[in-house]
Each structure stands twice: as C-alpha cells, then as structure tokens.
Amino acid sequence: MxxxxxxxxxxxxxxxxxxxxxxxxxxxxxxxxxxxxxxxxxxxxxxxxxxxxxxxxxxxxxxxxxxxxxxxxxxxxxxxxxxxxxxxxxxxxxxxxxxxxEPWTYEYKNLIDAPAGDDMPVARPVSQISGEPLDTLQWGxxxxxxxxxxxxxxxxxxxxxxxxxxxxxxxxxxxxxxxxxxxxxxxxxxxxxxxxxxxxxxxxxxxxxxxxxxxxxxxxxxxxxxxxxxxxxxxxxxxxxxxxxxxxxxxPRVEIGMPTICSETCVGRMRYLGVMLYDADKVTEAAAVTDEHDLYPAQLESFLDPRDPAVEAAARASGISDDWLEAARRSPVFDLIRTYQVALPLHPEYRTMPMVWYVPPLSPVVEAVAASGHDGEDAGNLFGAIEGLRIPVEYLAELLTAGDTYPVEAVLRRMAAMRVHMRARNLGEEPDPAVAHSVRLTGDELEDMFRLLAVAKYEDRYVVPTAARADADALADSHPLDAACPVGAEPGRPVLLNLAPTRRTV
Structure with missing residues (x-):
C-alpha cells in the first residue's frame, strides 16, 4: 500500500x-x-x-x-x-x-460614436483573433x-x-x-x-x-x-x-484552504471539494482492467478509507500530514463516492482515472408517475419508473460508466429511496426501513445523504486542508529560492507561480 x-x-x-x-x-x-x-x-x-x-x-x-x-x-x-x-x-x-x-466581439464604438441620422447604427461582429469583421457567426x-x-x-x-x-x-x-x-x-x-x-x-x-x-x-x-x-x-x-x-x-486558493472559484460562485451549490486517499500501487492495475465495465469498480477499489487505522498509519508513513488526514475523514467527496456511492466518473473508458465525479440527474420521475394517476412518491412506483426515465439510463451509462447501466440504476434508486424516506419524515410519518434496505443503506445514512446533497452548508461542501500552504511558507523561510531548490523539484527547474512543493511523477 x-x-x-x-x-x-x-x-x-x-x-x-x-x-x-x-x-x-x-x-x-x-x-x-x-x-x-x-x-x-x-x-x-x-x-x-x-x-x-x-x-x-x-x-x-x-x-x-x-x-x-x-x-x-x-x-x-x-x-x-x-x-x-x-x-x-x-x-x-x-x-x-x-x-x-472563433471568438468575437462587437463594434460597440459604432453605437456610441455614430453621428445623428436617419439610419440605425449597428455593431457588427468582429473576430477577436484576426480583428476582421465576421459575416456570419457559425458556432459558439x-x-x-x-x-x-x-x-x-x-x-x-x-x-x-x-x-x-x-x-x-x-x-x-x-x-x-x-x-x-x-x-x-x-x-x-x-x-x-x-x-x-x-x-x-x-x-x-x-x-x-x-x-x-x-x-x-x-x-x-x-x-x-x-x-x-x-x-x-x-x-x-x-x-x-x-x-x-x-x-x-x-x-492558489486551494493552498490557503479556499474552494475553487467555480465552486465558490456556483448558484446551485452543486459542487463539492475534498480530499481522497488512494493507493498509488493500484492505479496502473485499475486503469488496465480488461473489461471497460470493470473500470469504475476498479477505480473505486483503489480509494482508501481514511478512517481505517491501517490506512492512517500507512498515510503518515508516506508523509501525509494530520491536517490532510483529518480533511480526508471529513471529505464530502469521499462520502459521495465511497460511502453512499452516488457519484460516478466521467468516461472511465478513457482509462485516465478521472477525479471529477458526477451525481447523475434524476429525471422528473415523480411528476411523470403522478401524471399517470399513481402516487409519484410511492417507493414501488418510483423504483419501477426508473427504467422508463425521460433521460435514458443507457445514455447516462455511456457518459458515466462505460455503458454499464447497473451502477447508474443503483445510483438513481438510492436517490429515489432518499426522496421517499425524506417525504415520510417531513410528513411526520415513520419511514419504511425496507426502502433503505432495498438500496443497501440505513435510514440514518439516507438522511445523512440528504443533508449532504440538499442542505449542506459551505463548510460541509468544501473541506480543503491548508497544510500545503503552511509547509510552503516554512520551506520558503528555511530555503530561500535563490539558494536552494524546493523539496522534490529537479535541480535548475524553476517552480512557477506557487511555493508549494512541486514534484513531477512518471
């Protein structure tokens, strides 16, 4: 490990x-x-x-x-x-x-500087590459x-x-x-x-x-x-x-414990940022599995549980700091990917083992079932409707699981189960434990998943350690850049734009 x-x-x-x-x-x-x-x-x-x-x-x-x-x-x-x-x-x-x-702008100056007259001034599109007018806009x-x-x-x-x-x-x-x-x-x-x-x-x-x-x-x-x-x-x-x-x-933001700018400004609050621990010895093996349908579970198996004492000890021995271990234990990304298994990788068949994962969209299935005259929040009706979603499961599978529909269906069933469970809870009813068990979760786990996906606060969605920034500052103080290379950098190779230890991997 x-x-x-x-x-x-x-x-x-x-x-x-x-x-x-x-x-x-x-x-x-x-x-x-x-x-x-x-x-x-x-x-x-x-x-x-x-x-x-x-x-x-x-x-x-x-x-x-x-x-x-x-x-x-x-x-x-x-x-x-x-x-x-x-x-x-x-x-x-x-x-x-x-x-x-071809990026373009418009001749806005024409609108401002055009002399008074009977004709309406226009702002023609102009290429930002060549500066020449564009007759027609073809794509964007x-x-x-x-x-x-x-x-x-x-x-x-x-x-x-x-x-x-x-x-x-x-x-x-x-x-x-x-x-x-x-x-x-x-x-x-x-x-x-x-x-x-x-x-x-x-x-x-x-x-x-x-x-x-x-x-x-x-x-x-x-x-x-x-x-x-x-x-x-x-x-x-x-x-x-x-x-x-x-x-x-x-x-530069991550190094001081701040989320990415796209996460910070997301109106829908649909991005989560955190630390994942993985076994570097399993990466090549996981990326080279024979069947493309096995790529998602293989990458899932390469991730390590930061709450496991053996993993914790091995991580410390590898130089991972306590701040990063604590961030990994609190990571919303780990919970969505490993604990609840509702996030999937984008095109795993490319074998690059991507680290930006997606919770697939659940079509407006409740409304569709209700329109047919049935209870749209009933677990049986909801689970039965997943195969007939307006967004075909096969399409989502090609996007997220190399064409394997089973993991996508499992994720959608878990999200539907969470919806059924929380509906009962919000109506003051006792949730049916069979709903949670049918998706291999407990009622408490469904409620934790709901809190993370629906109402998580800022500090729960972004758990970014700051140890790299502290280590970089200490390194800069002890080794001036004009006197020594940063730890792990190649001699004579400048480290650009950041002070964090920057090392190349093969």
Missing amino acids: RPMAQIAMVMNLDKCIGCHTCSVTCKQAWTNRRGTEYVWFNNVETLPGQGYPRRWADQNRWKGGWERTRSGRLRLRAGGRARRLGTLFANPDLPTLDDYY PNWDDDLGGAPEHAPKDPLVEKVREQVGEKIRFEFEQSFMFYLPRICEHCLNPACVSACPSGALYKRVEDGIVLVDQERCRGWRMCVSSCPYKKVYFNHATGKAEKCTLCY
Whole structure:
C-alpha cells in the first residue's frame, strides 16, 4: 500500500441549472488575456449535444486517452513515441479553431460614436483573433444550450450515435419528446493523465502533494501533444504565448484552504471539494482492467478509507500530514463516492482515472408517475419508473460508466429511496426501513445523504486542508529560492507561480 492524497471534486447534476456563473467567473479569473479568447477552463454543456469543442467525446476522431493492448499494457491512443515524434510538427489529431469557435466581439464604438441620422447604427461582429469583421457567426461554446437547434445538432452527439441502436425510439428530438440536462466540465486532474505522458518536453506534471495537474510554462514548447492526448479536450493552446494552458484547480486558493472559484460562485451549490486517499500501487492495475465495465469498480477499489487505522498509519508513513488526514475523514467527496456511492466518473473508458465525479440527474420521475394517476412518491412506483426515465439510463451509462447501466440504476434508486424516506419524515410519518434496505443503506445514512446533497452548508461542501500552504511558507523561510531548490523539484527547474512543493511523477 502506497497512500497518496488527491484534491477531488463531485458535481451534483441534479442541481445544476445551467446558469454558466461558474464559467464566467473562471473566465474572468484565469482566461481573460490575449491568446485565451476561445479558452474556457470551465464550461457548461447541454446534453444531448456536441459539446465544446464539437464532438470532443469522439475518440475515434481525436485519439485521446489510453487503450489496452493485447498484452494487457496501456498505451496512448495517439500512438507510441515514434508516431508522436513523427507528427511533432503536423499533429493530425488537433481540433481546429472552428471545432471550438472563433471568438468575437462587437463594434460597440459604432453605437456610441455614430453621428445623428436617419439610419440605425449597428455593431457588427468582429473576430477577436484576426480583428476582421465576421459575416456570419457559425458556432459558439454554448451554441446548443437548452436544446437550441436540437433536431439539427443533438443527433450528432457521439453518445447518441453510440446508444441509438440500443434504445431506438427512446432518444427522439421532437420538442415534446426531448430530454436534456447540464454537464459542467473542468480538467479531470486524472490519476493516470494521458496529457502528462504525451508531453515530449515534460512540461505537464502532477503535483505529489495534492494531485493537481499543471503546465510548467518554462518547459512548454507548444508541441500540443497534450491537447490531442487529453480525451476531455481540457488542455488549450495559447496562440499569443505559444504555450499550453489548462485548469489549475485554482491551486492558489486551494493552498490557503479556499474552494475553487467555480465552486465558490456556483448558484446551485452543486459542487463539492475534498480530499481522497488512494493507493498509488493500484492505479496502473485499475486503469488496465480488461473489461471497460470493470473500470469504475476498479477505480473505486483503489480509494482508501481514511478512517481505517491501517490506512492512517500507512498515510503518515508516506508523509501525509494530520491536517490532510483529518480533511480526508471529513471529505464530502469521499462520502459521495465511497460511502453512499452516488457519484460516478466521467468516461472511465478513457482509462485516465478521472477525479471529477458526477451525481447523475434524476429525471422528473415523480411528476411523470403522478401524471399517470399513481402516487409519484410511492417507493414501488418510483423504483419501477426508473427504467422508463425521460433521460435514458443507457445514455447516462455511456457518459458515466462505460455503458454499464447497473451502477447508474443503483445510483438513481438510492436517490429515489432518499426522496421517499425524506417525504415520510417531513410528513411526520415513520419511514419504511425496507426502502433503505432495498438500496443497501440505513435510514440514518439516507438522511445523512440528504443533508449532504440538499442542505449542506459551505463548510460541509468544501473541506480543503491548508497544510500545503503552511509547509510552503516554512520551506520558503528555511530555503530561500535563490539558494536552494524546493523539496522534490529537479535541480535548475524553476517552480512557477506557487511555493508549494512541486514534484513531477512518471
């Protein structure tokens, strides 16, 4: 056992209202300068839809993530070292600007400075890349929001194409038959990041102390192999600096115990931030399991229980501080992923072992059952309706469990059981213990799960230790940067933007 700590995030899709507040605040904090006009470290997509960049989930096209060879080893889908070196100057798997969108502004000055006259002044769209007027706007980062143009764009969703043969008429795009939900996305800060392995210059690295994946701007040479190898397309190229950039999980905030800016400003309070302990010795084995349906349970098994005395002792021996252990014990992320098992990873079939997980959305099933003349809050009716949800379980499974519907159904049943249990409690009735037992939980656990998912306070949703900041300050005091390297850094390699010990992993 080799315990390591990772800052992880869970998003409750049942509460996301698609307001894009997280995207706007992230944009203002991190990508509001020249060269990042088209870059959104955080974006919110409407599903079904093509996403941003368009069809990012189509790895047959983009060759992102890992694949398992016949011998049982993992290799990058982008190819081995020889192929990547051969395409170093002409990478065929890069999204174009059109796949993202050509960012634009408007000639607002015309509206202000236009002389008085009979004609109404207009503000034409102007490209933020070239400065030239744009005749027509073709695409944007939220072009298919709220089923915008669903009959035209939604069938091009790679997940819809994949499952349509299975579910047939369950996925239809006539307005009255449509379904939708929102998917906020950031960098997954994976345990097995493909972008780190693909970088020829070694500029991308995963911090040992908290698992955050960053780009060393000094080392980056702009090869963009990280862009093509990231299956989530969350690494971007800054055309002004010639460097790669990505979500930093707001590490300057995390280091002082504050949540990420997207979490802090989330209107729906649907984000959770906390510490997960995992066994580093199990990562490669878990990512290389034969059956893609086993990837989710394999990653689940790689997580360690911080309340286990043996894990606690091994973590201390590995250098994990008491502050981090206490944060891991109080982690809302651990409870949602391991204790209640209602959060699932995004596209585990990419074998990167992502660390941003999602609670799947529960369709308005109560109203649907009630409309049929039955009690929508009755456990039997509610459980029976899950297979007929407006959002097909098969679609959610392709998104979160590599196509395996069983874990998704189990999560939806637990959420439905929580709803039934809390309805009885709120009406002053005695909840039926059989409801909780049917989903392998107790009544107390359902109530704890409700408090976490529905009414958790700020300090319960974000449990971020500050030990890294204290350690960094102590390190800076004892070893001036001009006299010595930080602990774990390579000699002669500057540690950019942060004082926390920054180490590269292989």
